[in-house]
Amino acid sequence: xxxxxxxxxxxxxxxxxxxxxxxxxxxxxxxxxxxxxxxxxxxxxxxxxxxxxxxxxxxxxxxxxxxxxxxxxxxxxxxxxxxxxxxxxxxxxxxxxxxxxxxxxxxxxxxxxxxxxxxxxxxxxxxxxxxxxxxxxxxxxxxxxxxxxxxxxxxxxxxxxxxxxxxxxxxxxxxxxxxxxxxxxxxxxxxxxxxxxxxxxxxxxxxxxxxxxxxxxxxxxxxxxxxxxxxxxxxxxxxxxxxxxxxxxxxxxxxxxxxxxxxxxxxxxxxxxxxxxxxxxxxxxxxxxxxxxxxxxxxxxxxxxxxxxxxx
Amino acid sequence: xxxxxxxxxxxxxxxxxxxxxxxxxxxxxxxxxxxxxxxxxxxxxxxxxxxxxxxxxxxxxxxxxxxxxxxxxxxxxxxxxxxxxxxxxxxxxxxxxxxxxxxxxxxxxxxxxxxxxxxxxxxxxxxxxxxxxxxxxxxxxxxxxxxxxxxxxxxxxxxxxxxxxxxxxxxxxxxxxxxxxxxxxxxxxxxxxxxxxxxxxxxxxxxxxxxxxxxxxxxxxxxxxxxxxxxxxxxxxxxxxxxxxxxxxxxxxxxxxxxxxxxxxxxxxxxxx
Numbered sequence: 325x326x327x328x329x330x331x332x333x334x335x336x337x338x339x340x341x342x343x344x345x346x347x348x349x350x351x352x353x354x355x356x357x358x359x360x361x362x363x364x365x366x367x368x369x370x371x372x373x374x375x376x377x378x379x380x381x382x383x384x385x386x387x388x389x390x391x392x393x394x395x396x397x398x399x400x401x402x403x404x405x406x407x408x409x410x411x412x413x414x415x416x417x418x419x420x421x422x423x424x425x426x427x428x429x430x431x432x433x434x435x436x437x438x439x440x441x442x443x444x445x446x447x448x449x450x451x452x453x454x455x456x457x458x459x460x461x462x463x464x465x466x467x468x469x470x471x472x473x474x475x476x477x478x479x480x481x482x483x484x485x486x487x488x489x490x491x492x493x494x495x496x497x498x499x500x501x502x503x504x505x506x507x508x509x510x511x512x513x514x515x516x517x518x519x520x521x522x523x524x525x526x527x528x529x530x531x532x533x534x535x536x537x538x539x540x541x542x543x544x545x546x547x548x549x550x551x552x553x554x555x556x557x558x559x560x561x562x563x564x565x566x567x568x569x570x571x572x573x574x575x576x577x578x579x580x581x582x583x584x585x586x587x588x589x590x591x592x593x594x595x596x597x598x599x600x601x602x603x604x605x606x607x608x609x610x611x612x613x614x615x616x617x618x619x620x621x622x623x624x625x626x627x628x629x630x631x632x633x634x635x636x
Numbered sequence: 637x638x639x640x641x642x643x644x645x646x647x648x649x650x651x652x653x654x655x656x657x658x659x660x661x662x663x664x665x666x667x668x669x670x671x672x673x674x675x676x677x678x679x680x681x682x683x684x685x686x687x688x689x690x691x692x693x694x695x696x697x698x699x700x701x702x703x704x705x706x707x708x709x710x711x712x713x714x715x716x717x718x719x720x721x722x723x724x725x726x727x728x729x730x731x732x733x734x735x736x737x738x739x740x741x742x743x744x745x746x747x748x749x750x751x752x753x754x755x756x757x758x759x760x761x762x763x764x765x766x767x768x769x770x771x772x773x774x775x776x777x778x779x780x781x782x783x784x785x786x787x788x789x790x791x792x793x794x795x796x797x798x799x800x801x802x803x804x805x806x807x808x809x810x811x812x813x814x815x816x817x818x819x820x821x822x823x824x825x826x827x828x829x830x831x832x833x834x835x836x837x838x839x840x841x842x843x844x845x846x847x848x849x850x851x852x853x854x855x856x857x858x859x860x861x862x863x864x865x866x867x868x869x870x871x872x873x874x875x876x877x878x879x880x881x882x883x884x885x886x887x888x889x890x891x892x893x894x895x896x897x898x899x900x901x902x903x904x905x906x907x908x909x
Contacts, residue, residue, distance in 0.1 A: 370700040370716040371674070397730060397777060398674055398700060398716065419760075421774035423675050423714050428774065435762070435772030444761065446776035446808070451734055469740060472822040473810035474780050479766060523718040525700050526729035581718035 347515040350567045352617055355379060355539050356386030358567065359505060364392040366454070366506035366531045369578060371400030371423050372586045374523050376509040378574035379541050381611045381620065383507075384409045394454070394501050395420070396527060397447045401578060401594065404428040407440060408603040409611065414441040416501065418450045425591055429598040444479040451527065453501035457534035465495040472496075506535035509575045510559065511583055513542035517562030518551045523581020524559065532564045543583050545570040571617055573629055584632040590624065637796070637907045640836055643857045648883045651678060651904035652891060653855060654791070654834050656883045658682035661832055663690040664787060668743025671697045671733050673778050676715045677900060678791055678834075679746035684708075684895045685887075695743075702727045709893075711900040737781040740824040744787040747779050751804045754849045754869040756790060756811025756830035756842060758782065759804040766806075779809035783823050788830045794907045795835040797868035812847035819847070836906035838863045839880060840871070848872050853880040858908075866908055 334340075350358075359365075360383065369375035380402060392414040393403055400422045406412050408430035420431045434440040445453075452464040465488065477483040477496060488495045508531065511522040519540050521528055532538045540560070545568065551558060577594070579586035597606040614620045621629060643650045659682045672679045676699060683696050684707075698706050699715025707723035721727070736742035749758030750773045760779050764770030782788050788811075792799055811830045812819045819829055833840035833849060837858040840849045850872035854863055860877050883891075892899070 370714075372714050373700070373716050373718060417775040419674060419775045419777035421674070423716075424677065427772075432772045436769055438767075444776070446780050447730075447778040448734060448737065448780065451730055455731075466738060467740075469783050469822050469824055469827070470738065470780060473783050473813055473819070474776070474808055475761070475806040476776060476780065476808065479761070479806075523701070525702050526727075526731070579718070582721075 345516060348517045348562070348565060348568045349515050349545065350569060352378060352382050352569050352571060355567060355569045356382035358537065358539065359383035359507070360386040360388045362388065362504035362537065363390060364394065364503040366394050366503040366535045367399055367402050368396055368506065368508040368524070368528060368531055369399070369402060369575065370396060371398045371419070371421060373579045374509050374521070374575050374581055375400070375402040375578040376507040376541050376574065377401065377405070377576060377578060378571040378617050378620070379507045379509070379539060379569070380405055381614070384411060384611050392416070394503055395450055396531070397450060397525070400428055401591065404430045404598070407431050407434050408598050409607055412440050414443065416443045416445050416450060418445050418447055422591060422595060425588070426595050429595055430603060443482065444476055446476060449476070449480070449483070449498055450501065452498045454527065454530045454534050456498065457500035457502040458530040461500060463497045463499050465497050468494045468496065470496060501534060503535040505537040505539060506531045508532070508538070508540050509580065510540050510542045511581060512544050512546055512550070513540050513568045514546050514548050514551045514562070515568065516548060517560070517565030517568055518558050519560040519565055519568070520551070520557045521559040521581070522583070528559050529564065532560050538565045539567045539569065540565050541569045541571040541574040543572055543574065543580055573621055574617070576624065576629070579632070584629070587624070587628070587632055637909050640906050640908055641903050643855065648888055649902050649904065650836055650855065650906050651901040652888065653880065653883055654678055654836065655681040655685060655901060656887045656891060657839060657880055658789065658791070658834055659685035659689065662686035662694065665694045665744045666691040667693045668786065669695040669697070669736065670744035671699070671736070671742070672715050672746050673699050674715065675748065676746060677711060677713060677904065679789070680715060681711055681891070681895050681901060685891055688890055688894055697728050697733060698724070702729065704728050709895065709897045711896045711898065733778070737784040740784040740827050742781060742785045744789065745781060745785045746789045746791055747782055747809050748791055749779065749809055751799055751801045752790060752792070752833065753801055753804045754871070755813060755815050755847055756833065756849065757804050757807045757813065758790065758809035758811065759806045760808045761806040763805055776808035782809035782811060782830070784827050786826055786828055789832055789834065790830055791834040793836065793905070795837050795866050796907070796909055797866060800867040800869060802869045812842065815847045816845070837866070837908050843872050850874065851877050853878045855880045856882055862908070
């Protein structure tokens with residue numbers, strides 16, 4: 325019997341790949357539009373380094389509001405600016421402050437006037453909660469000694485005390501901390517999303533996996549060949565990254581690891597203005613009246629920015 | 637509130653004295669692994685000095701920079717500084733730090749707080765009832781690990797009765813809880829808890845049985861009365877309280893040439909009252 329040749333699959337041809345590999349580079353304004361649709365943000369960077377400040381300013385300009393913020397173990401202006409702009413409903417807390425420069429003024433005031441809701445956490449809560457979300461675990465259990473002597477479980481309704489089914493011991497549970505988006509400032513990324521952080525605390529992959537959407541801002545946008553020179557330095561492989569924005573000095577006024585120091589003078593100006601209740605003055609000058617990131621850099625001044633690159 | 641960066645002598649600053657005294661008491665940390673966190677200028681200097689002298693086998697993880705055993709000779713303002721990686725022996729991840737706390741085999745650590753009580757319990761959440769908090773603090777961060785640390789060193793930039801209080805408003809860093817053996821209802825046996833408390837005018841330790849804070853020494857230029865007046869809880873005062881040994885020339889030389897070449901500690905702001 326003769327058989328009809330049925331085409332089960334199409335023969336391969338490079339013509340099928342005419343559009344090539346998908347590039348992930350978008351503009352800062354486009355990133356702002358994406359952020360304006362998000363409600364829960366996984367924040368990265370520390371109080372003085374690698375905070376995704378340009379993305380935060382853009383999100384504020386684009387109208388992001390009613391936000392829930394999940395921090396890294398330490399955070400500072402990344403939270404405080406969102407709060408100063410009145411965009412925050414809920415803060416998960418581990419540490420919010422400016423270290424030796426002072427307490428976080430908008431966070432402090434909002435905490436005292438109850439204008440934001442605070443989820444009282446700490447290092448194990450945010451790190452293990454992020455880990456749980458990244459791995460798809462229902463929760464993480466920690467031994468009794470971690471929380472048994474602190475007041476944190478009394479203040480945090482998400483921490484539960486349960487019995488360990490294996491040992492019968494009392495343990496505490498931490499829930500997965502998921503977010504709509506993770507925003508991250510890196511030192512190098514390529515068009516396909518492969519991202520290198522030259523600082524950080526290796527929480528970055530967990531943060532990215534714990535969010536539905538990952539937006540990276542980068543000091544340098546490089547070719548794929550540059551990534552391939554040092555694949556062992558890739559912090560986030562591109563499959564974890566949805567969008568890349570090229571933003572030189574995008575961590576300012578915090579520092580960018582191995583690129584530039586934090587701008588202490590500017591941070592002190594922020595602390596002074598917000599501390600005095602003049603946050604609108606700060607926001608007008610450095611967020612609302614700013615045309616784009618290049619205008620922001622112009623307002624800070626080229627000489628000042630390049631001087632920060634001398635201090636490593 | 638008096639700034640006491642300079643304790644009436646040009647030979648050394650109060651921060652230099654504090655750091656040197658901290659390092660002298662770190663011989664017990666030799667061979668152990670420790671971590672410093674935020675606002676750690678003084679502990680970082682003490683660790684570097686201890687590694688040059690009494691504790692060459694001490695291992696330390698430098699906060700958010702992730703650096704293991706960094707060797708900088710310019711004291712950074714923050715443990716998170718990427719510069720801290722210079723001269724390090726390796727990099728750790730945040731999870732490495734957490735695991736030491738979860739297993740309770742964390743050798744030593746430094747912590748501060750908005751408040752401390754007589755049992756070395758500390759508070760980073762804030763001051764006042766939770767629904768009407770008067771001063772909102774930065775949050776607990778890694779201070780809960782005080783329960784997991786074999787030797788915890790507490791340090792404060794200010795000495796006044798608002799910090800050293802009868803009862804902390806919240807416990808985030810668990811010291812000896814209610815004194816005596818109460819800590820070990822929760823803590824693992826190896827996690828011995830707070831060893832010393834360093835303040836701008838004194839050093840405290842803890843009485844063996846009661847676990848109450850005890851005055852160990854008073855810094856030059858200050859008296860037992862100054863400490864009592866500026867402490868909001870009743871300190872155990874031994875019959876004789878020595879003066880903290882002033883820095884020797886060799887200690888100052890090591891500190892200024894090998895640890896703090898930029899003189900960050902020379903004008904470090906510390907207050908009393």
